[in-house]
Amino acid sequence: MLILTxxxxxxxxxxxxxxxxxxxxxxxxGPGSSDEEFEDYLFMxxxxxxxxxxxxxxxxxxxxxxHAARNTVTLEVYGTYSAQVHAPPQEIRDAVSNRVPGWHWKxxx
Amino acid sequence: MxxxxxxxxxxxxxxxxRGWQRAWKSPxxxxxxxxxxxxxxxxxxxxxYHLGKNHGITNVAILERGWxxxxxxxxxxxxxxxxxxQDASAAIYEKARSLYETLSQDLNYNVMFSPRGVMMLAQxxxxxxxxxxxxxxxxxxxxxxxFIEPRRVKELxxxxxxxxxxxxxxxxxxxxxxxxxxxxxxxxxxxxxxxxMGMDIIQKCExxxxxxxxxxxxxxxxxxxxxxxxxxxxxxxxxxxxxxxMAGFRLPVESVALQALVSEPVKPCMDVVxxxxxxxxxxxxxxxxxxxxxxGADGFIxxxxxxxxxxxxxxxxxxxxxxxxxxxxxxxxxxxxxxDMTGDRSPILSRxxxxxxxxxxxxGTGGFKAIPGSxxxxxxxxxxxxxxxxxxxxxxxxxxxRFIDESVAAGVAH
Numbered sequence: 001m002l003i004l005t006x007x008x009x010x011x012x013x014x015x016x017x018x019x020x021x022x023x024x025x026x027x028x029x030g031p032g033s034s035d036e037e038f039e040d041y042l043f044m045x046x047x048x049x050x051x052x053x054x055x056x057x058x059x060x061x062x063x064x065x066x067h068a069a070r071n072t073v074t075l076e077v078y079g080t081y082s083a084q085v086h087a088p089p090q091e092i093r094d095a096v097s098n099r100v101p102g103w104h105w106k107x108x109x
Numbered sequence: 110m111x112x113x114x115x116x117x118x119x120x121x122x123x124x125x126x127r128g129w130q131r132a133w134k135s136p137x138x139x140x141x142x143x144x145x146x147x148x149x150x151x152x153x154x155x156x157x158y159h160l161g162k163n164h165g166i167t168n169v170a171i172l173e174r175g176w177x178x179x180x181x182x183x184x185x186x187x188x189x190x191x192x193x194x195q196d197a198s199a200a201i202y203e204k205a206r207s208l209y210e211t212l213s214q215d216l217n218y219n220v221m222f223s224p225r226g227v228m229m230l231a232q233x234x235x236x237x238x239x240x241x242x243x244x245x246x247x248x249x250x251x252x253x254x255x256f257i258e259p260r261r262v263k264e265l266x267x268x269x270x271x272x273x274x275x276x277x278x279x280x281x282x283x284x285x286x287x288x289x290x291x292x293x294x295x296x297x298x299x300x301x302x303x304x305x306m307g308m309d310i311i312q313k314c315e316x317x318x319x320x321x322x323x324x325x326x327x328x329x330x331x332x333x334x335x336x337x338x339x340x341x342x343x344x345x346x347x348x349x350x351x352x353x354x355m356a357g358f359r360l361p362v363e364s365v366a367l368q369a370l371v372s373e374p375v376k377p378c379m380d381v382v383x384x385x386x387x388x389x390x391x392x393x394x395x396x397x398x399x400x401x402x403x404x405g406a407d408g409f410i411x412x413x414x415x416x417x418x419x420x421x422x423x424x425x426x427x428x429x430x431x432x433x434x435x436x437x438x439x440x441x442x443x444x445x446x447x448x449d450m451t452g453d454r455s456p457i458l459s460r461x462x463x464x465x466x467x468x469x470x471x472x473g474t475g476g477f478k479a480i481p482g483s484x485x486x487x488x489x490x491x492x493x494x495x496x497x498x499x500x501x502x503x504x505x506x507x508x509x510x511r512f513i514d515e516s517v518a519a520g521v522a523h
Contacts, residue, residue, distance in 0.1 A: 001418055002409070016419045020409040022363070039508040043361035043452045047350035049412040072364075072410045 002070075007080045009062040021055030024067045025087055049073050051096055051103055053088055056080075069096055110305045113217050132297060133177075133304030138311050138333050142170040144491065145329060145338035147316050147352060149173035150182040151292070151477065152469055153344035154299035154310075155484020156491070158216075161306040163485070164492035169308040170338075172331060174315040178296030181346050184414075184446035185477040186369050186403040188382050188393065190227040190287035192254045194243045195513045197501035198455060199250040204498060205482025209290060212481060218298030220290045221396070225380055227287030228257075228265060230431070232276035232387040240282035254284045266381050268432050275430065276387050289382060289393055295480055319356040325464035326356070340465045342491055347412065347447025349470035358462045360470065361507050362449045366416035367406040367474050368424075370443040372435070374398030388427030392435075400435060402428060406448060406474055416445040448473050453512035458487050458499040467491050468504070 002015040011017075022045070029041040046052070052072045057065045067085070069078040069092050078095045081088065088096075093105050111117060111130055121128050144160060146153045149171045160166040173179075189209055191202035208215075209222045231237040240256055247254040259271045262281045271278035300310055311333065318330035319341070328337035343352045347364040374397050384391035392402050404424025407416050421443065429436045451457060451471035456479070458469050469487045472479060486498030501513060 015417055020407075035508050039361075040359075043507045044359045045350070045361065045363050047360070047363050047410060049348070049351055049364075052410055054409065073412045075411070075413060 002075065002077070004056060004068050004077060004080050006058045006061060006064070007066050007082055008064045009058065011058070011061055013058060013061060017058065017060040019057045019059045021057055021065065024053040024055045051078070051100055055083070071100075110301065113219075132301040133310055135312065136309045138170060138172075138309065138314065138331070138336055140335075141328075141337040142309070143168040143339045144342065145169070145336060145340075146171045146342045146344055147329070148180075148344040148346070149177045149296075149300070149310055149312065150180050150344065150346065151178065151296050151299070151480035152346075152472070152483045152487070153342070154178075154296055154303060155480045156342055156344060156469065156487045157303045157308055157484075158299045158306075159484045159488035160492060161303065161308065163488060166492060167306045167308060169303070170336065171303065171308065171310045172314045172316060172329070172336075173310070173312045176312050177300055177310060178293055181446040181448065181476060182296045182480075183293055184369065184444055185292055186391065186393070186401050187289040187292045187477060188227065188287070188384075188391065188403075189222070189290055189478040190284050190382075191252050191478070192227070192229065192243060192247055192282055192284045192287070193252075193515060194246050195455070195515060196246075196250060197513045198515055199247065199252050201456075201482045201486055201498050201502070202479055203250065203252050203482075204485060205479045206287065208481035208485065210286075212290075212295070212298070216298035216302050218294060218301055220294045220298055222288065222290040223396075224286045224288040225382065225393075226265065227284045227382040227384065228262065229282040229384045229386060230262070230269075230278050231256075231280045231282070232273075232278060232385065234279070236387060237279050240280070243282055252284070253286055254282055257281050257283045266379050266383055268378055268434050269383065270431060270433050273430055287382065289395075292477055295477075299484075316352065316355070319352070319463075319466070321356065321463055321466075323464075324462075326466040340467065340491055342467045342469065342487065344469045344487070346470065346472065346476065347449050349449050349468065353461070353468065356461065356463050356466055360457070360468070360504075361452050362457075362471055363410055364412060364447050364449050365406045365409065366411040366413060366445040367403075367448045368416040368420055368443065368445045369401065369403045370421065370440050371395070371402065372400040372438040373441050375400070375438065378434070383431070385427060385431045388430060390424040390427040390431070392428055392432065399441065400438060406450070412447055414445045414447060448476075450474075452507060454515045455513035456483070456502055457504055458483065458490060458496075458502045459504040460490070460494075461504065
């Protein structure tokens with residue numbers, strides 16, 4: 001059972017209280033972009049077996065979207081943070097680096 | 110390799126069963142093969158089998174990280190059907206279903222194909238309309254299905270509560286020649302034939318890198334040494350994204366856990382497969398008497414081969430509502446598999462940006478039923494560079510907007 005702490009209301013939520021929203025920090029492409037960029041934005045996903053940044057929504061709670069850093073192999077949660085950022089904040093990156101030696105944030109945007 | 114027959118059983122009975130041979134060899138990998146297939150699950154083995162049988166390519170190695178058929182091939186709920194809405198899906202799934210009909214004879218291995226009939230319940234007005242439409246589409250595609258009324262549902266499967274409190278059964282899409290097969294036997298049967306054709310099945314051999322030069326694949330790096338190849342086929346379901354990354358391209362795929370469970374064995378009580386997509390659960394009874402139950406996939410990426418308990422709870426709740434008599438059954442085993450979901454919930458059988466590298470993935474929650482057809486089409490694609498069965502299932506459909514949208518057409522359960 002996955003448990004995430006909502007960074008807005010501070011509630012420790014069981015996953016039944018949350019809705020998953022897929023990969024985080026995707027760069028949006030729209031009208032005027034190339035087909036490749038649009039395809040990338042809509043369909044291509046990192047899908048890593050390891051550290052993953054993703055969006056969640058606290059649907060049965062405060063209703064807000066937030067971000068989580070999670071490991072898809074061990075299900076370890078490194079932390080949750082605000083949805084109002086384009087990349088994970090330093091403390092989240094540090095939390096991941098502490099647990100996964102050699103990991104570093106790949107800025108793909 | 111001996112031929113399996115009633116005569117062989119009688120012969121062996123007279124000599125204490127000492128004459129049986131191993132079903133397939135376990136050779137050391139050679140340095141080079143014409144074709145290397147990564148993944149010795151049903152799809153990988155079926156591909157190798159059809160490369161040999163249909164195209165005469167037998168200098169083939171099938172590499173497997175774990176053990177043969179130990180991934181999703183041994184983890185599914187063994188349902189076989191082809192009642193899809195879109196033409197491209199119906200074509201490949203119906204090809205697979207029709208190959209299953211004679212697979213035991215073709216492989217000389219009993220895969221226990223049981224065309225007992227598959228019923229997809231319609232429990233809302235929308236589903237009634239949707240399944241009527243699918244039945245019409247199937248008629249045009251040459252897939253034998255019909256829309257049946259609730260009374261007939263009750264006749265075919267008396268243990269269904271058709272007047273349920275939340276979602277009464279309003280009818281069903283019935284495919285009489287759908288059914289189940291023994292999933293392990295499918296992998297074992299293909300493996301035995303591949304080995305007999307001289308192909309090398311190499312287990313406990315993990316691919317850790319893909320070598321390319323000049324935009325073409327040259328070989329793979331494995332835990333048992335480097336292996337060169339002329340063509341490479343990636344058929345690894347949930348780990349497709351990982352392999353694609355090694356070759357330097359991305360896939361429109363996300364890997365999630367799909368769960369299933371079986372009950373204690375009970376006396377025969379249902380002889381059809383029932384899928385209830387509105388309440389989200391499906392069930393059939395195995396030959397051993399266990400009720401085999403499957404449900405929905407998690408909504409988040411997960412590589413652990415175990416899913417969330419909340420999904421099991423949902424599935425069981427839905428099925429108890431549909432089949433009240435199972436409410437006191439004890440569950441014996443529960444497991445998960447990693448399935449690769451694409452944006453349109455249809456598979457990808459395609460060339461890739463890397464020359465001579467082909468990928469077969471994205472079967473999501475419904476790969477088992479497609480194994481023979483997938484192998485047929487993918488082998489043709491690898492041997493000839495194109496295949497009518499795979500033509501619409503290419504990677505480029507996402508860029509070009511030519512989706513084969515079964516997520517809407519087939520509901521949630523595949």
